Amino acid sequence: MTDLFALAKEAGFRESYLLPVAPYTDWTRHRNDGVFHPNVNPLVSDPKEAYPWANAILICVMAYTPYEDESLVASYYPASNRGYHAMKRLLKRLQDAGIPAERAETPYREQLASYGIGSRMDNQLLYIEPYGTYTNLQGAMLALPEPVAYTPRREPKEVCDHCGLCQTVCFGAIKGNYVFDWTRCVHTYLEGEPIPRDAMAYMSSLLGCMRCQTVCPKNPQESIPIPDTVKETLDPVAVLLGNRKAAGELIGKNLAGPNRLLRQAIVLAANHKRKDALAILLKLRESDGERFKAELEYAISLLQNE
Numbered sequence: 001m002t003d004l005f006a007l008a009k010e011a012g013f014r015e016s017y018l019l020p021v022a023p024y025t026d027w028t029r030h031r032n033d034g035v036f037h038p039n040v041n042p043l044v045s046d047p048k049e050a051y052p053w054a055n056a057i058l059i060c061v062m063a064y065t066p067y068e069d070e071s072l073v074a075s076y077y078p079a080s081n082r083g084y085h086a087m088k089r090l091l092k093r094l095q096d097a098g099i100p101a102e103r104a105e106t107p108y109r110e111q112l113a114s115y116g117i118g119s120r121m122d123n124q125l126l127y128i129e130p131y132g133t134y135t136n137l138q139g140a141m142l143a144l145p146e147p148v149a150y151t152p153r154r155e156p157k158e159v160c161d162h163c164g165l166c167q168t169v170c171f172g173a174i175k176g177n178y179v180f181d182w183t184r185c186v187h188t189y190l191e192g193e194p195i196p197r198d199a200m201a202y203m204s205s206l207l208g209c210m211r212c213q214t215v216c217p218k219n220p221q222e223s224i225p226i227p228d229t230v231k232e233t234l235d236p237v238a239v240l241l242g243n244r245k246a247a248g249e250l251i252g253k254n255l256a257g258p259n260r261l262l263r264q265a266i267v268l269a270a271n272h273k274r275k276d277a278l279a280i281l282l283k284l285r286e287s288d289g290e291r292f293k294a295e296l297e298y299a300i301s302l303l304q305n306e
């Protein structure tokens with residue numbers, strides 16, 4: 001039989017787990033109670049119904065090492081784009097091997113946690129040994145020839161000791177003891193327009209923040225220098241000058257769209273005290289002043305008062 005785990009490795013994933021297809025009852029209840037951000041609403045809660053042809057789900061881990069300096073962008077975003085493309089490669093390899101496969105639109109974290117493979121943390125991320133929370137997860141539904149050897153279920157492990165460090169650095173989402181208010185996580189404002197002023201003042205890097213995982217003592221402590229291509233491409237002034245195609249190649253087209261990246265670059269240029277952005281922002285106010293009104297007002301007044 002095809003070695004699925006080897007195929008996943010060849011596609012670029014560090015690790016993968018083969019799980020049975022089962023409904024996610026607790027997750028669905030929480031979702032229906034509004035516990036999660038609405039962008040999880042389209043996820044499938046009963047994969048048996050949504051993918052009746054599938055007999056397994058392969059969840060794959062794109063692990064990454066954080067940047068020494070995440071003040072430009074969190075290392076998660078380029079990793080998530082690498083994960084997306086690795087899954088595309090894997091689907092092609094599976095199809096070439098004669099295995100029907102489709103990207104799984106399911107709650108991967110919930111699946112791994114309920115299977116004992118990962119541990120939930122107060123910052124709402126999933127801890128997977130030995131990567132900590134530095135992972136992007138991708139999944140594929142598969143129709144495998146029987147019998148299927150699933151990854152063995154593990155004993156659930158408590159990793160978070162509720163030390164409160166993530167709560168201290170957070171904008172207001174982390175409440176402790178696994179309670180999380182998604183309306184107070186700055187990631188929420190990836191979609192939002194306009195960004196609330198207090199969130200703008202809090203924003204430290206493009207596309208939200210990941211302070212809650214860099215501060216977590218349970219995470220691996222290694223870091224790497226931020227690659228030059230990331231530094232150059234996601235420099236907020238470079239984004240303002242319109243290099244969104246290159247940005248799309250790094251973080252994915254969706255995130256690089258103007259309503260997300262450009263909106264955030266306006267705020268970040270000001271928070272990073274980039275005086276060289278002021279002339280560009282004044283020009284942008286003439287062409288796109290209505291769309292980015294709140295962000296431009298905030299950024300221009302901050303830079304003018306520098």
Ligand code: SF4
Nearest residue numbers: 160162163164166216
């Ligand atoms: S920082 Fe402390 S409370 Fe937060 S996730 Fe890590 S261990 Fe848990």
Ligand code: SF4
Nearest residue numbers: 170171185186209212
């Ligand atoms: S990403 Fe930032 S705002 Fe969101 S939970 Fe983590 S620390 Fe809080």
